[in-house]
Ligand SMILES: Nc1ncnc2c1ncn2[C@@H]1O[C@H](COP(=O)(O)OP(=O)(O)O)[C@@H](O)[C@H]1O
C-alpha cells in the first residue's frame with residue numbers, strides 16, 4: 001500500500017511541473033484495414049484529449065471502433081494517419097512495451113502458465129525492479145483488489161470476477177500513467193458487474209491514475225465517468241460529461257443510444273428569443289430552446305426524456321409544450337408506469353410516470369391523452 | 384442394463400483387433416524369448432532368461448548407438464521444426480493450411496522410397512557429389528553415405544512432420560492477446576517469446592518428442608539404406624536375428640528389451656513433465 005502510494009506520488013510529482021499537459025491526446029487519428037481487398041476505416045478521424053487523473057469513457061455500439069482506438073493508444077495498432085501523444089510526447093511510432101500505459105484486456109489475457117503472483121509480478125520483473133520491492137508492491141496491489149491468499153492459484157482455478165481483478169492488479173501494480181480498460185466487465189453477470197463498477201471507481205480514486213474505459217453499456221459509462229466520448233461508426237459523436245450527454249444529446253444517434261429518448265421533428269413556425277415554436281399535428285405545439293442557426297421555416301429535431309413528460313387527459317396550459325396522442329401500451333414497472341403513446345404527428349413517445357401512492361394508472365390503452373413538458377427540458381439536437 | 388453394455392460394444396471391434404494382432408503375438412514372442420534351439424532342430428521352451436542378458440551384453444553398443452541417434456535426431460528435429468511451425472502459426476496468414484500440406488506432401492510417398500532417393504542423391508558418385516568432386520571442391524574419397532551424419536540426417540528428415548504438427552497445434556492455441564499482454568507489460572519481442580510463447584508451446588514439443596524419439600530409436604530403414612556397418616542400430620540387429628540368423632529367441636529377447644527400455648523411458652519422461660514444474664520454471 002505504502003509502496004504504491006510512494007511510487008504514485010513520485011510519478012505525480014514528476015508530472016506536476018506541467019500538469020496542464022493532457023495524459024492522452026489523439027490528433028486526427030485514422031485506422032484503415034485491408035479486408036478482402038477493400039479498405040475498411042475502423043476509425044475515421046478521432047481527436048480527443050484526456051486529462052491527467054480523469055475517468056474517461058468511450059461508449060458506443062459494437063463495431064464502432066472503440067477497441068481499435070484503444071489499441072492505438074496502447075501501441076498495438078499503428079494509426080494510418082494522425083498522432084498519438086502521451087503526456088505531451090509523440091508516441092505514434094513507439095512500441096507497446098515502451099509506452100507507460102497498461103491495458104486490461106476484454107478477455108483478461110492472463111498468462112495461463114503462471115500463478116496469480118507471477119502474473120502480477122510480470123511487468124515489474126521486466127523492468128528489473130528489485131526483488132524485495134516486487135514482493136511489497138505485488139502484495140500491496142493484491143490487497144487492494146482483495147486477492148490476498150490467492151497468490152499461488154492459476155488463472156483457470158479462479159472465477160471470472162477474480163480473474164478480472166488479477167488482470168486489473170497486473171496492470172495497476174506498474175503504476176502506469178494511464179490505465180486502458182477494454183470492456184473489462186463485459187464477461188461478468190449483472191450483480192458482479194455492478195459490484196465491480198463501484199470497486200473500479202474506488203480503486204481509481206485511491207490510486208489517482210487516468211482511466212480510459214471502453215464500454216458499450218451506457219449505464220456503466222454514465223455512472224462511472226468524468227467525461228464520455230460517444231462513438232459511432234469510427235467517429236466521436238459527442239464528448240461531454242455524463243449529465244450533458246444524457247440531457248443534451250448532440251446528435252440523434254446519441255439521443256437514441258443513451259437511455260430511452262423521444263424524438264420529434266418539425267418545422268420552426270416561429271423563432272424568437274432563442275425559442276422555436278413547432279406545430280405537431282393540428283393541435284400540438286412544442287416550444288424548444290434553439291441556437292442562432294435555427295431560422296423560421298428551418299427543420300428542428302427535438303428530444304425529450306421520458307421521465308420529463310407529464311401525461312394528462314385535459315389540455316395543459318399554454319406555456320408548456322403539449323402534444324395530443326393515443327395510448328398504445330401501458331406497462332406497470334413497480335415504482336413507475338411506462339406508457340407508449342402515438343402522437344398526432346406520427347411520432348411514438350415513451351413516458352415514465354411515478355406511481356404516487358394515491359394515483360391509479362392515469363390512462364388506459366386506447367385513451368386520448370395530452371403529453372406535456374417544460375420547454376427547458378427538451379433540446380433541439382445539434383444546437 | 385443396455386446402457387451399461389453399450390460402451391463395451393463400442394470397444395469390441397478395436398479391442399478384438401488389438402487382442403488378435405498385438406496381444407497374441409506379444410505373448411507368443413514373450414514365450415519365444417526364453418526358448419532354446421535352432422531353426423533346423425526346432426525351439427524348445429526352457430525358460431532361459433539368460434537370453435536377455437546375452438542379447439544385452441552382445442549388442443550393448445547398438446543399443447547405446449540407437450539411443451544416441453534417436454536423441455540427436457530428436458534434437459535436430461526440434462531445431463528444424465520449431466521455426467517452421469512458428470512461422471506457419473503466426474506469419475503465414477490465410478495460407479496456413481497450404482504450408483501445412485507442403486510440410487506433409489513428401490509423406491504421401493513411401494518411407495522406404497524417400498530414403499532410397501536420399502541414397503541416390505547422396506551417393507559417392509551421385510548427382511550431388513560427383514560434380515563437386517570433378518570441380519576439385521571435394522576430396523575424391525569424400526562421402527556422405529555410410530556415416531553417422533547420413534543416418535541421423537535421414538532420421539531427422541523422415542520424422543520432421545511428427546514434430547512440426549504438434550508444435551504447430553500448440554502454437555496455434557496460444558491466445559494472441561496473451562502475447563500482446565506481455566508486450567504491454569514491457570516485454571521485448573524476445574522476452575515475450577521466451578516467457579510466454581515458448582512455455583505455452585512446450586506441451587507440443589513434448590508430444591513431438593514422444594512421437595519422434597520412440598520410432599527413431601527403433602528405426603532400421605535409415606541405418607540399412609543410408610548407413611554402413613559402423614552405423615548399425617538395434618532395429619537392424621533384431622531384423623538380422625529374425626530373418627538372417629533365424630535366431631528367434633535372441634530376436635525376441637532384443638525386441639522385449641527395447642520395448643521395456645522405451646516404456647521406462649516414456650514413463651520417466653511423462654512423470655518429469657506431467658507436473659507443472661517445467662512451466663513454473665519457465666515462468667521466471
Ligand atoms: N484486424 C482487423 N481487420 C479488419 N477489420 C477490422 C480489424 N479490427 C477491427 N476491424 C473492424 O473495425 C471496426 C471496429 O472494430 P472495433 O474497434 O473492434 O469495434 P468495437 O471495439 O467498438 O466493437 C469493425 O467493423 C471491425 O470489423
Ligand SMILES: [Mg+2]
Pocket residue numbers: 063066067068
Ligand atoms: Mg471491442
